Amino acid sequence: NAGVTQTPKFQVLKTGQSMTLQCAQDMNHEYMSWYRQDPGMGLRLIHYSVGAGITDQGEVPNGYNVSRSTTEDFPLRLLSAAPSQTSVYFCASGGGNSPLHFGNGTRLTVT
Amino acid sequence: AQKITQTQPGMFVQEKEAVTLDCTYDTSDPSYGLFWYKQPSSGEMIFLIYQGSYDQQNATEGRYSLNFQKARKSANLVISASQLGDSAMYFCAMREMNTGFQKLVFGTGTRLLVSP
Numbered sequence: 631n632a633g634v635t636q637t638p639k640f641q642v643l644k645t646g647q648s649m650t651l652q653c654a655q656d657m658n659h660e661y662m663s664w665y666r667q668d669p670g671m672g673l674r675l676i677h678y679s680v681g682a683g684i685t686d687q688g689e690v691p692n693g694y695n696v697s698r699s700t701t702e703d704f705p706l707r708l709l710s711a712a713p714s715q716t717s718v719y720f721c722a723s724g725g726g727n728s729p730l731h732f733g734n735g736t737r738l739t740v741t
Numbered sequence: 742a743q744k745i746t747q748t749q750p751g752m753f754v755q756e757k758e759a760v761t762l763d764c765t766y767d768t769s770d771p772s773y774g775l776f777w778y779k780q781p782s783s784g785e786m787i788f789l790i791y792q793g794s795y796d797q798q799n800a801t802e803g804r805y806s807l808n809f810q811k812a813r814k815s816a817n818l819v820i821s822a823s824q825l826g827d828s829a830m831y832f833c834a835m836r837e838m839n840t841g842f843q844k845l846v847f848g849t850g851t852r853l854l855v856s857p
């Protein structure tokens with residue numbers, strides 16, 4: 631009963647490097663989303679998807695790309711990492727009047 | 742646009758006492774859902790309670806209850822009989838069902854500290 635699986639748990643990048651945060655869910659949820667959490671700012675929505683092939687921007691999309699080729703997977707790509715992207719990233723799935731199920735988070739540091 | 746406001750950055754409560762964490766929201770969608778999540782120091786997000794905009798009764802889940810005042814657009818979380826394990830960050834969140842494309846928008850959170 632995996633729920634939402636996020637990898638990696640920790641990552642250190644140098645400025646300008648690219649990487650992909652992986653997210654997979656096994657609950658057959660149509661809705662998936664990515665958030666970043668910074669001190670004092672709560673969770674801010676980066677991108678979300680309401681089904682395979684459908685994605686849209688959230689509140690803070692700049693510097694990030696997503697795609698949704700399957701219902702299960704929703705990877706987040708950092709195109710050229712910047713120190714401002716140092717944060718904790720959460721993937722979540724679920725929708726309607728059901729609560730979101732969250733992954734355990736990825737702590738990213740960009741130096 | 743949907744918006745959630747949590748005005749209490751930090752709250753202190755003694756063990757076994759009740760505490761209320763404030764949350765106000767703003768939306769023009771008549772159909773919406775309100776959620777509370779707990780984030781302990783270990784970092785995971787734990788769902789606590791849900792209230793739908795058309796629900797007639799206030800939601801309750803064990804020691805958690807949601808004081809839903811629709812006209813005032815508030816959805817305060819009440820924790821009864823606080824325990825040391827309740828020390829955590831608490832986030833209020835809202836989803837607009839008709840216009841929000843299922844997005845869940847969060848407030849900035851309240852850090853609760855329960856003392857013995």
